Amino acid sequence: MEFRNFINGRWVPAMSGATFENRNPADSRDLIGTFPRSAKVDVDEAVASAKRGFALWKATPAPARGDVLRRVGEIMLRRKDEIADLMTREMGKPVAETKGDVQEGIDTAFYAATEGRRLFGHTVPSELRDKWAMSFRRPIGVTGLITPFNFPLAIPTWKAFPALLCGNSVVLKPAEDVPHTATVLVEILLEAGLPPEVIQLVHGMGEEVGKALVEHPDVPVISFTGSTETGRLVGETCGRMHKRLSLEMGGKNAQIVLDDADVELALEGVLWGAFGTTGQRCTATSRLIVQAGIHDTLVAELAKRAKALRLGDGRTAGTDVGPLVHEASRAKVESYVGIAREQGGDIVTGGARATGGTLDHGFFFQPTIVTKVDRTHRVAREEIFGPVLSVIKVKDADEAFAINNDVPYGLSSSVYTRDVNTAFRALTLLDNGITYINAPTIGAEAHLPFGGVKATGNGHREGGWEVYDFYSETKVGYIDFSGKLQRAQIDNYPVEHA
Ligand code: NAD
Numbered sequence: 001m002e003f004r005n006f007i008n009g010r011w012v013p014a015m016s017g018a019t020f021e022n023r024n025p026a027d028s029r030d031l032i033g034t035f036p037r038s039a040k041v042d043v044d045e046a047v048a049s050a051k052r053g054f055a056l057w058k059a060t061p062a063p064a065r066g067d068v069l070r071r072v073g074e075i076m077l078r079r080k081d082e083i084a085d086l087m088t089r090e091m092g093k094p095v096a097e098t099k100g101d102v103q104e105g106i107d108t109a110f111y112a113a114t115e116g117r118r119l120f121g122h123t124v125p126s127e128l129r130d131k132w133a134m135s136f137r138r139p140i141g142v143t144g145l146i147t148p149f150n151f152p153l154a155i156p157t158w159k160a161f162p163a164l165l166c167g168n169s170v171v172l173k174p175a176e177d178v179p180h181t182a183t184v185l186v187e188i189l190l191e192a193g194l195p196p197e198v199i200q201l202v203h204g205m206g207e208e209v210g211k212a213l214v215e216h217p218d219v220p221v222i223s224f225t226g227s228t229e230t231g232r233l234v235g236e237t238c239g240r241m242h243k244r245l246s247l248e249m250g251g252k253n254a255q256i257v258l259d260d261a262d263v264e265l266a267l268e269g270v271l272w273g274a275f276g277t278t279g280q281r282c283t284a285t286s287r288l289i290v291q292a293g294i295h296d297t298l299v300a301e302l303a304k305r306a307k308a309l310r311l312g313d314g315r316t317a318g319t320d321v322g323p324l325v326h327e328a329s330r331a332k333v334e335s336y337v338g339i340a341r342e343q344g345g346d347i348v349t350g351g352a353r354a355t356g357g358t359l360d361h362g363f364f365f366q367p368t369i370v371t372k373v374d375r376t377h378r379v380a381r382e383e384i385f386g387p388v389l390s391v392i393k394v395k396d397a398d399e400a401f402a403i404n405n406d407v408p409y410g411l412s413s414s415v416y417t418r419d420v421n422t423a424f425r426a427l428t429l430l431d432n433g434i435t436y437i438n439a440p441t442i443g444a445e446a447h448l449p450f451g452g453v454k455a456t457g458n459g460h461r462e463g464g465w466e467v468y469d470f471y472s473e474t475k476v477g478y479i480d481f482s483g484k485l486q487r488a489q490i491d492n493y494p495v496e497h498a
Contacts, residue, residue, distance in 0.1 A: 001033040008049040009196030014038040025092040025323040026313040026362040035179040038204035043212040046200035050142040053169040053197030058139040066116020071192035073109030092322035094314035104154035107446035112161040127492040130482035137472035139167030143221040144213040152178035158462040159223045166471040171200045246460035250383040251411035253441040255285045256400045259293035261416035273440035275367045279387040283412040283442040288391045289400045303349040306367040323362040330363045333386030340379045345370040405431045411452030412441040
């Protein structure tokens, strides 16, 4: 099947006619379709159309914009199973997880719909008599949204829905590994009644389409989720061009398990956190920091359970872990296993490509646990983005917290303890955007701000109320009804006496 871009209110091929293939990572013989390999000229066309869309959409009342997003949520709810199935075919994670991905989009749509009736500013007292002072929100313009492969629906909705609710128009550039899901999202927005020129979809490669979008002078807002290396390039351009920029990037998330923890709960948590989505979540548990007293028991049981996980096609019932998204990811994971060994790590389970039977046609890798990892080892510091868990033994909570913080990233962390004081100390001391207590490092909810510190982000958040701040400009209005010139900071503060 041949898919297209959505530009100028029409489904069109790339102007050059070039295409790229999208294949199922669980079975590379399965061709999902061909997609336009777009270029700068296609981006130029999309931005020109989005500018016309913006003029129309910004004048639409926010509650009416919210109504469209409510209908989007309703359609997604109706099509949930079908979208989950095509998403699994496209990027590999099991259907239970892709259903969660769709649900995140539904939650984001309904949250955005209600925000259309808030979008609060403030009314505050003026320093001067007979004068009002207030702030309110305005749309900004064309937003360029660049998204990764691992949450093919949820992440585009995290960006597009608040951007649209605030009155902006959108040019979406999805990851080249998951163009089908993005196509369905645009179809749904149109079915829900979004005026066509308000949304544009441009498929293609990052260095071609993504770069052209970031560099386009008529796109004042860029929201990017992806690797820290790409984010740095995007940030340099946006800095030079004075663009508003939200960056959500890599992570090296840790689950800390202390001696007083509920061990069964901690085991379930780390198994899900480390190997769910084949370790390809930005919040995946990549480090397990364990206190010495329970280290050996925990690791032995964990290795047994990791070995028992069933690998396979995510659309087959009973599959726990799907493939990596492509061969390059699998090669990267494999090379990190080699690095772990060279630096003195012990591979207690996994450590190799998973092969045999149908697995031979996909990009599978065994769930892998490395012990005897030191905080200085590369597998303790660098994002691997695959099913590899590095275990670090510590003597106490303080050492665990210090090691948690001793990496360039700061997205998510988790602490298993029954001690309330330790739990609150962790919330206070851990350098992450999100800390879970007695729950894994993954599990964000749509109505709370999502994002990380240090090399993970640039201070903005997705989700929650905070994201509406990003997609709107705050303007202030002063209304002086005194009928005379009142000079702020000069004529104010006199207290009149009778
Ligand atoms: P990636 O950086 O390779 O690609 C992300 C997007 O950027 C894709 O759409 C890609 O085409 C585009 N791109 C590539 N080069 C570009 C360029 N020069 N200019 C503009 N755009 C360009 O990331 P990925 O492999 O798709 O996703 C995995 C990464 O994303 C991991 O590092 C993961 O931690 C991160 N991630 C972070 C979050 C978060 O919220 N912090 C969420 C999900 C994923």
